[in-house]
Amino acid sequence: MRNSDSLPSVFFEKEQGFSLPTKEYSIPDIDISLQPIRSFKDLFHLKALTRIIRSPIVKNIFSARVINLSSIESLKNARRSLEDVYFRDYETSIIHIDEMHSINVDLSYEIRELKKDTYYLEHGEDYFIDYISKLYNKFDQHVTKGLEFLDNLHFNCFITDRDGTTNNYCGHYRSSIQPVYNAVFLSRFATLCTDNPIFITSAPLKNFGIIDVSVNPDSVFVYAGSKGREFLDIDLTEHRAYIDPAKQVKFDELAVKVGELEKSPDFEKFFYVGSGLQLKFGQLTIARQDVTHSIPEQESASLLQNVTDIVRGIDPDGSVFRILDTGKDIEVILTIDGQNGAKDFDKGDGLKFIDSRINLRLDRGPHLVCGDTASDIPMLEAVLEYTDDVYAIFVTKDAELAKRVVQICPNTLIVPSPDILLTILGVAALTIKRKKGRKAPGIFL
Numbered sequence: 001m002r003n004s005d006s007l008p009s010v011f012f013e014k015e016q017g018f019s020l021p022t023k024e025y026s027i028p029d030i031d032i033s034l035q036p037i038r039s040f041k042d043l044f045h046l047k048a049l050t051r052i053i054r055s056p057i058v059k060n061i062f063s064a065r066v067i068n069l070s071s072i073e074s075l076k077n078a079r080r081s082l083e084d085v086y087f088r089d090y091e092t093s094i095i096h097i098d099e100m101h102s103i104n105v106d107l108s109y110e111i112r113e114l115k116k117d118t119y120y121l122e123h124g125e126d127y128f129i130d131y132i133s134k135l136y137n138k139f140d141q142h143v144t145k146g147l148e149f150l151d152n153l154h155f156n157c158f159i160t161d162r163d164g165t166t167n168n169y170c171g172h173y174r175s176s177i178q179p180v181y182n183a184v185f186l187s188r189f190a191t192l193c194t195d196n197p198i199f200i201t202s203a204p205l206k207n208f209g210i211i212d213v214s215v216n217p218d219s220v221f222v223y224a225g226s227k228g229r230e231f232l233d234i235d236l237t238e239h240r241a242y243i244d245p246a247k248q249v250k251f252d253e254l255a256v257k258v259g260e261l262e263k264s265p266d267f268e269k270f271f272y273v274g275s276g277l278q279l280k281f282g283q284l285t286i287a288r289q290d291v292t293h294s295i296p297e298q299e300s301a302s303l304l305q306n307v308t309d310i311v312r313g314i315d316p317d318g319s320v321f322r323i324l325d326t327g328k329d330i331e332v333i334l335t336i337d338g339q340n341g342a343k344d345f346d347k348g349d350g351l352k353f354i355d356s357r358i359n360l361r362l363d364r365g366p367h368l369v370c371g372d373t374a375s376d377i378p379m380l381e382a383v384l385e386y387t388d389d390v391y392a393i394f395v396t397k398d399a400e401l402a403k404r405v406v407q408i409c410p411n412t413l414i415v416p417s418p419d420i421l422l423t424i425l426g427v428a429a430l431t432i433k434r435k436k437g438r439k440a441p442g443i444f445l
């Protein structure tokens with residue numbers, strides 16, 4: 001694999017030269033002159049760029065500032081540059097990294113969501129909703145039913161999963177940047193219709209985690225990663241569940257040593273395929289294969305051997321770490337002593353940890369819980385331990401899961417896609433009776 005020392009020369013950001021304290025609202029002008037993507041670094045820089053543009057756009061919208069047309073042009077340029085990569089090998093969407101290596105990168109999520117964003121910004125919300133309504137069966141019926149379901153309620157807690165629930169699924173976590181329309185709909189609902197909006201995801205909080213892929217304005221949501229074991233509160237204070245400090249030191253050492261593998265040309269690719277490297281609370285995950293098996297088995301086995309050697313170097317007697325190899329991911333898990341032996345930490349435990357730190361008054365409903373898989377059920381069950389005044393919306397086409405959720409929580413609505421959930425929430429926030437509540441700084445609603 002070739003090493004790209006320089007950042008891609010494809011983009012430059014123009015200084016706008018304002019002397020007013022409005023720098024954080026400034027949307028970078030992204031200009032492109034199409035050039036080949038030479039490495040994974042180039043590719044992921046290009047993807048990260050879409051967050052750099054979207055975040056200030058959302059901030060401007062929520063501060064009642066009108067964005068300029070060149071911002072939309074920048075979003076379009078980001079999309080065009082991704083399309084240039086995507087269409088290089090149209091049949092397979094394979095990117096050739098060098099003569100020996102190629103990798104299948106699916107950029108369809110980014111391209112699709114950028115198209116939606118530019119449509120939203122160019123045509124406005126009514127036409128946008130009309131546009132996405134054509135992408136789904138019975139869209140109008142689902143949204144109307146959803147609005148009746150929410151019944152103009154103001155919720156105490158709004159506890160939601162992200163991937164597959166409020167965000168369309170994306171093959172690579174690093175690519176799953178939140179779209180502008182998504183942030184506007186969600187943050188509007190969170191600000192106007194709820195007191196405690198909380199994301200709980202199994203992905204990490206940071207490095208690369210939920211805060212790196214989100215573009216909601218600051219201080220709207222509490223972001224919880226690693227199923228709630230670590231979270232960032234509204235005041236941007238970070239909280240972490242207890243972990244034995246001696247074990248944490250070893251974990252940090254492990255993270256540094258595994259992270260150093262990225263510098264090696266033999267191992268760099270593993271940081272960009274599938275899960276990449278994820279540093280969760282008490283767990284490190286690194287991909288050794290992706291869904292399309294684009295990594296030769298010998299190279300994949302070599303990474304496993306290297307990671308195993310690093311782990312054994314830090315923990316010779318195997319008392320601190322456990323290695324779990326799924327074939328696609330290598331998971332190195334910190335052993336944790338439970339009260340009644342080992343117990344899997346779930347999102348219900350995560351919610352209780354968050355409550356112990358920031359007092360959510362869980363006995364006071366109504367609460368709204370949103371999810372899309374069985375791993376989201378524990379947070380619904382946890383809330384129901386405090387009150388029956390709970391509403392759930394699950395995004396699923398799985399009849400068995402839907403049945404299970406309805407059994408647990410009778411006030412449940414099932415919808416087939418994240419975009420339908422987003423539209424329900426975004427529109428509900430327009431019609432709700434305004435209640436004096438918490439507002440994030442800079443939110444002009």
Ligand SMILES: [Mg+2]
Nearest residue numbers: 161163164372
């Ligand atoms: Mg999910």
